[in-house]
Amino acid sequence: MLRTxxxxxxxxxxxxxxxxxxxxxxxxxRISDEILVNGRAYDNLRELTKQIGGRLAGSPQMVMAEQWGxxxxxxxxxxxxxxxECMVPHWVRGGKDKAVVSTKPPSSKTGSFPNNNxxxxxLDVVALGNSVGTPSKGITAEIIMVNSFDELELRKMDVNNKxxxxxxxxxxxxxxxxLAYRDAGQYxxxxxxxxxxxxxxxxxVRSMSNATDNNPHTGATRYDTAYxxxxxxxxxxxxxxxxxxxxEKEKLMVTITTNGHFLPDTIGHNIIGEVTGSDYPAxxxxxxxxxxxxxxxxxAHDDGAGCVQAIEILRAFKALGFTPKHTIRFVLFANExxxxxxxxxxxxxxxxxNEKHILAIESDAGGFTPRALGFTGSDxxxxxxxxxxxxxxxxxxxxxxxxxxxxxxxxxxxxLKTPTASLNPDPQRYFDIHxxxxxxxxxxxxxxxxxxxxxxxxxxxxxxxxxx
Amino acid sequence: MLRTxxxxxxxxxxxxxxxxxxxxxxxxxRISDEILVNGRAYDNLRELTKQIGGRLAGSPQMVMAEQWGxxxxxxxxxxxxxxxECMVPHWVRGGKDKAVVSTKPPSSKTGSFPNNNxxxxxLDVVALGNSVGTPSKGITAEIIMVNSFDELELRKMDVNNKxxxxxxxxxxxxxxxxLAYRDAGQYxxxxxxxxxxxxxxxxxVRSMSNATDNNPHTGATRYDTAYxxxxxxxxxxxxxxxxxxxxEKEKLMVTITTNGHFLPDTIGHNIIGEVTGSDYPAxxxxxxxxxxxxxxxxxAHDDGAGCVQAIEILRAFKALGFTPKHTIRFVLFANExxxxxxxxxxxxxxxxxNEKHILAIESDAGGFTPRALGFTGSDxxxxxxxxxxxxxxxxxxxxxxxxxxxxxxxxxxxxLKTPTASLNPDPQRYFDIHxxxxxxxxxxxxxxxxxxxxxxxxxxxxxxxxxx
Numbered sequence: 001m002l003r004t005x006x007x008x009x010x011x012x013x014x015x016x017x018x019x020x021x022x023x024x025x026x027x028x029x030r031i032s033d034e035i036l037v038n039g040r041a042y043d044n045l046r047e048l049t050k051q052i053g054g055r056l057a058g059s060p061q062m063v064m065a066e067q068w069g070x071x072x073x074x075x076x077x078x079x080x081x082x083x084x085e086c087m088v089p090h091w092v093r094g095g096k097d098k099a100v101v102s103t104k105p106p107s108s109k110t111g112s113f114p115n116n117n118x119x120x121x122x123l124d125v126v127a128l129g130n131s132v133g134t135p136s137k138g139i140t141a142e143i144i145m146v147n148s149f150d151e152l153e154l155r156k157m158d159v160n161n162k163x164x165x166x167x168x169x170x171x172x173x174x175x176x177x178x179l180a181y182r183d184a185g186q187y188x189x190x191x192x193x194x195x196x197x198x199x200x201x202x203x204x205v206r207s208m209s210n211a212t213d214n215n216p217h218t219g220a221t222r223y224d225t226a227y228x229x230x231x232x233x234x235x236x237x238x239x240x241x242x243x244x245x246x247x248e249k250e251k252l253m254v255t256i257t258t259n260g261h262f263l264p265d266t267i268g269h270n271i272i273g274e275v276t277g278s279d280y281p282a283x284x285x286x287x288x289x290x291x292x293x294x295x296x297x298x299x300a301h302d303d304g305a306g307c308v309q310a311i312e313i314l315r316a317f318k319a320l321g322f323t324p325k326h327t328i329r330f331v332l333f334a335n336e337x338x339x340x341x342x343x344x345x346x347x348x349x350x351x352x353x354n355e356k357h358i359l360a361i362e363s364d365a366g367g368f369t370p371r372a373l374g375f376t377g378s379d380x381x382x383x384x385x386x387x388x389x390x391x392x393x394x395x396x397x398x399x400x401x402x403x404x405x406x407x408x409x410x411x412x413x414x415x416l417k418t419p420t421a422s423l424n425p426d427p428q429r430y431f432d433i434h435x436x437x438x439x440x441x442x443x444x445x446x447x448x449x450x451x452x453x454x455x456x457x458x459x460x461x462x463x464x465x466x467x468x
Numbered sequence: 469m470l471r472t473x474x475x476x477x478x479x480x481x482x483x484x485x486x487x488x489x490x491x492x493x494x495x496x497x498r499i500s501d502e503i504l505v506n507g508r509a510y511d512n513l514r515e516l517t518k519q520i521g522g523r524l525a526g527s528p529q530m531v532m533a534e535q536w537g538x539x540x541x542x543x544x545x546x547x548x549x550x551x552x553e554c555m556v557p558h559w560v561r562g563g564k565d566k567a568v569v570s571t572k573p574p575s576s577k578t579g580s581f582p583n584n585n586x587x588x589x590x591l592d593v594v595a596l597g598n599s600v601g602t603p604s605k606g607i608t609a610e611i612i613m614v615n616s617f618d619e620l621e622l623r624k625m626d627v628n629n630k631x632x633x634x635x636x637x638x639x640x641x642x643x644x645x646x647l648a649y650r651d652a653g654q655y656x657x658x659x660x661x662x663x664x665x666x667x668x669x670x671x672x673v674r675s676m677s678n679a680t681d682n683n684p685h686t687g688a689t690r691y692d693t694a695y696x697x698x699x700x701x702x703x704x705x706x707x708x709x710x711x712x713x714x715x716e717k718e719k720l721m722v723t724i725t726t727n728g729h730f731l732p733d734t735i736g737h738n739i740i741g742e743v744t745g746s747d748y749p750a751x752x753x754x755x756x757x758x759x760x761x762x763x764x765x766x767x768a769h770d771d772g773a774g775c776v777q778a779i780e781i782l783r784a785f786k787a788l789g790f791t792p793k794h795t796i797r798f799v800l801f802a803n804e805x806x807x808x809x810x811x812x813x814x815x816x817x818x819x820x821x822n823e824k825h826i827l828a829i830e831s832d833a834g835g836f837t838p839r840a841l842g843f844t845g846s847d848x849x850x851x852x853x854x855x856x857x858x859x860x861x862x863x864x865x866x867x868x869x870x871x872x873x874x875x876x877x878x879x880x881x882x883x884l885k886t887p888t889a890s891l892n893p894d895p896q897r898y899f900d901i902h903x904x905x906x907x908x909x910x911x912x913x914x915x916x917x918x919x920x921x922x923x924x925x926x927x928x929x930x931x932x933x934x935x936x
């Protein structure tokens with residue numbers, strides 16, 4: 001690339017000129033400059049991911065992350081900062097998850113296999129969150145592969161005492177990868193219980209991803225209490241491909257060893273920083289992400305990004321001397337990944353105190369380049385939201401979509417009918433790293449992360465100024 | 469992230485439904501599915517970058533890349549494929565570029581330095597493309613740092629016999645990084661000659677990047693023939709920061725050793741694959757990128773991406789049995805980086821043969837997630853282009869901009885008044901890796917790369933069907 005830049009992408013040149021006439025665009029430009037030049041989000045994310053790391057609810061890292069978050073809120077200039085206590089589930093992985101495929105039957109009872117040339121291969125697996133562990137010697141059984149729930153139903157008579165391998169593929173044809181995730185995600189959520197219904201001893205699920213690597217992707221499973229709880233692991237995509245090809249040729253055994261179990265619920269906290277509104281201190285705008293992450297990764301995109309963006313908006317507002325008319329709460333939610341107790345607690349307390357919340361915004365789709373803002377509210381509110389599109393579009397969110405929110409602010413929305421919004425970054429890379437060991441600091445780009453904060457800060461500025 | 473996906477980003481769900489009623493959207497969906505499911509662009513890019521690597525004009529790798537490109541055109545189903553010969557400049561780096569900063573004067577003539585505690589430090593540098601080399605023992609002189617050309621002019625009396633360090637920073641406040649590149653790029657282009665004018669012996673330029681690493685970024689410099697040609701290197705950003713801080717404290721010497729020189733012009737080629745139009749075979753749509761790259765990297769984003777996207781569109785059209793009405797040429801241009809001879813040759817031959825070109829599209833801004841299509845043509849043509857926005861937006865290019873083209877298709881546009889278009893991917897990550905050793909295959913995301921091809925293929929399909 002040598003000269004292309006001269007003629008393309010000239011649309012944002014107008015920002016500077018425009019800003020001289022329009023106080024709103026001038027203020028948004030100031031916010032953007034502050035975040036892009038003096039931003040701390042990237043350095044804060046490095047601290048959270050490299051000094052603390054994965055931080056599942058109940059873990060020692062969660063406790064460290066809470067202290068870190070409280071300190072960051074204070075350092076960034078919050079008028080008030082506190083910890084909001086809630087009980088959180090405490091699932092632990094308990095050790096290294098293993099799955100070893102072999103051609104050898106475990107005992108004479110299993111019958112003889114056509115191939116007497118014994119071979120074995122370790123698969124790259126990770127136990128699903130909330131799943132039960134195996135006995136210490138593992139569970140060994142023949143694998144039955146199904147490509148869908150439909151196929152499971154057709155072959156239900158063959159499932160008893162087997163280990164079911166769900167080889168349902170992430171659908172590459174969806175441009176929006178979140179739709180592919182929703183589609184494939186049911187195998188992680190429902191797969192274990194649907195297999196247990198027919199007597200399966202354990203489950204292997206193809207990771208819900210279209211990555212080119214072999215990292216397995218965890219995430220919460222949900223047991224149906226009507227059936228036995230059986231162990232479940234996710235397997236990396238290359239191993240899933242290998243396994244499916246191999247199963248076309250021969251019968252295979254697998255020994256799965258996992259150690260997942262629940263300890264008693266423990267104390268966790270939402271971390272809250274607040275800037276008190278000058279005119280309407282009792283009316284609240286909430287912005288946040290979730291502080292917890294899965295234990296098998298650094299939780300950089302999911303959702304360290306959302307946390308450091310919230311902290312960054314607080315820092316930038318204070319650095320610019322901006323005093324909002326409404327109270328703004330910057331919240332690092334507890335336990336999104338396997339319980340959502342933080343979001344529930346936040347809503348419960350807001351309702352108990354009869355708080356007035358005018359908007360809640362969540363960033364929990366990765367720290368990628370911002371593309372859209374989503375919004376859920378009344379038609380009149382949506383029209384007002386839409387009217388701000390031209391002001392924010394130059395910073396990346398050039399699409400303003402109907403429908404926005406997030407897991408953590410869902411309870412607030414349901415309890416108080418609070419309008420909700422979400423930052424929608426570009427979704428192409430998210431499921432490469434989502435819940436996998438590759439969700440690390442190095443996978444986050446500084447500018448993309450910063451611009452996410454810029455776009456949400458602009459929306460908050462406008463909602464604060466004009467209401468909804 | 470657990471439940472967010474259910475409520476956000478639902479805008480593209482409509483693609484499937486819409487496609488049943490609309491033949492154009494149905495065809496674009498077919499193209500998208502073919503590229504996203506069966507695409508070869510990513511594997512082709514792996515071959516080009518890992519088996520061949522950097523491929524500057526005149527290098528042995530350029531010759532290998534040309535043969536590779538011709539084979540890919542044939543394998544992908546081109547009705548015709550050929551090599552279009554052009555003479556290309558042949559600059560070689562000639563060895564490892566070095567810059568060692570020290571506190572010690574090289575001889576008594578230079579005078580004594582305040583700090584007698586000798587120290588030295590090697591900077592991470594790369595010679596600018598087309599730059600002359602130093603004598604084999606290097607060039608040693610005191611460093612004079614200037615933060616801008618204005619400062620150079622103010623201090624021009626101090627420049628003689630010094631080595632000028634241009635510490636002009638990439639402007640982080642531009643949301644569109646291409647504007648920051650255009651702004652900073654003048655120091656790479658004009659810096660050496662403007663310093664030579666005042667007697668400088670060599671130049672160190674701060675890399676034009678906002679990366680967080682220390683990789684130096686090369687790129688072509690342009691000597692003004694009125695002044696001596698002096699050696700010039702770019703330095704990585706961390707070393708640039710270190711050097712500028714150190715120079716605030718003490719005077720420093722630097723010894724620069726580079727070996728760049730030109731060999732006689734040599735033979736290069738544009739690689740052209742063609743699908744002959746069924747109705748208007750003499751009317752041509754050109755789509756391409758440049759096959760050459762700088763020698764210090766794999767040229768994955770710049771511009772292996774544009775090349776494999778063009779090849780992919782050819783492959784997908786053929787795989788779908790799509791026969792265009794107009795002739796489509798898929799072109800891998802020669803020598804974009806330091807001469808543009810390929811683009812010039814393509815235009816020259818088109819003019820000599822009195823060819824009719826209805827559109828030329830270039831992809832040379834990286835293989836990142838597509839965001840916009842740019843277009844340059846008459847007002848009526850631009851309106852027609854705009855009318856296709858709703859059809860293409862679901863695949864990523866949701867912005868249709870006035871102004872599009874590229875370096876390689878510029879000569880064609882000037883010679884034949886051909887309308888030009890460009891794929892504008894998201895620009896946030898491009899200058900992290902542009903012309904640096906970090907422009908490698910691993911920096912490219914498969915889906916982002918594929919979607920770039922999808923969006924350009926859709927535009928070609930519409931231009932072919934409806935004309936411009």
